[in-house]
Amino acid sequence: MTGETILLPLLLGLLEGLTEFIPVSSTGHLLIAGHFLGFESAGRTFEVVIQLGAVLALLTLYFTQLWGVLRAAPHDPAARRFVAAVLIAFLPAAVIGVLAHDLIKTVLFETPALIAVMLVLGGVVLLFADRMAPTPRYEDATQLPIKTALAIGMFQVLAMVPGVSRSGATIVGGLSMGVGKRAAAEFSFFLSMPTMAGAVAYDLFKNRDVLDLTAIHEIAIGFAMAFVAGVVVVKWLLGYVSRHGYALFGWWRIIIGLLTLAGLFMV
Numbered sequence: 095m096t097g098e099t100i101l102l103p104l105l106l107g108l109l110e111g112l113t114e115f116i117p118v119s120s121t122g123h124l125l126i127a128g129h130f131l132g133f134e135s136a137g138r139t140f141e142v143v144i145q146l147g148a149v150l151a152l153l154t155l156y157f158t159q160l161w162g163v164l165r166a167a168p169h170d171p172a173a174r175r176f177v178a179a180v181l182i183a184f185l186p187a188a189v190i191g192v193l194a195h196d197l198i199k200t201v202l203f204e205t206p207a208l209i210a211v212m213l214v215l216g217g218v219v220l221l222f223a224d225r226m227a228p229t230p231r232y233e234d235a236t237q238l239p240i241k242t243a244l245a246i247g248m249f250q251v252l253a254m255v256p257g258v259s260r261s262g263a264t265i266v267g268g269l270s271m272g273v274g275k276r277a278a279a280e281f282s283f284f285l286s287m288p289t290m291a292g293a294v295a296y297d298l299f300k301n302r303d304v305l306d307l308t309a310i311h312e313i314a315i316g317f318a319m320a321f322v323a324g325v326v327v328v329k330w331l332l333g334y335v336s337r338h339g340y341a342l343f344g345w346w347r348i349i350i351g352l353l354t355l356a357g358l359f360m361v
Contacts (some may be wrong), residue, residue: 099331107316111323114148147179151324203303210354212257217347223266224340230274235281254296276336
């Protein structure tokens with residue numbers, strides 16, 4: 095292993111973990127970074143699989159709570175409603191993801207300018223949603239009505255376009271329907287588990303013929319870094335958004351998007 099084969103996946107794994115759960119589009123950041131650093135894996139497998147490191151971070155931090163919900167579900171209606179809400183919210187992205195997979199991976203993932211524009215537009219929307227959101231009606235992410243969860247799931251479909259941000263779309267959806275800032279972020283966490291696990295599994299299946307097993311060490315490094323960074327971000331994020339909201343992330347998106355556009359036009 096050379097220094098480059100260690101450093102690039104290390105940096106990209108760190109970037110994935112730092113951006114997966116904040117509303118700035120981890121995929122957009124990875125694809126832009128890969129574009130300018132000259133990094134591209136076969137079938138974009140690296141960029142997809144290391145997301146499991148971030149998923150594992152969530153499972154680690156929420157294991158006790160999730161295990162309690164699953165154990166209670168057979169006899170607790172509230173626990174069953176929460177499980178149903180997450181699964182129902184997951185369905186729209188699952189269906190559209192399967193139907194549009196080839197378009198997403200072969201066209202949208204290969205268009206850095208589109209990603210940059212989506213970062214900017216999404217930043218503007220996030221700033222507006224953060225400032226203009228209605229008075230919260232739901233402050234507990236585990237108690238959202240099924241129809242609210244489904245609507246958030248419909249917002250998640252927008253994140254099929256890289257640069258939109260899965261967490262950004264679901265958080266904006268939640269805020270617009272009266273979900274509190276902390277609860278919107280936490281429901282986005284819960285929804286990310288089936289969404290990201292399903293996306294990785296389906297992507298690996300679709301790209302089974304082009305998987306580059308010689309790059310397993312790069313994937314392992316990126317996975318580990320995404321896990322460590324994901325743990326740090328999840329622990330920090332809920333407290334931050336409870337106190338300060340999402341404006342920081344909106345401005346970050348706009349700045350990164352504009353810098354990316356400038357870099358693309360200067361090449």
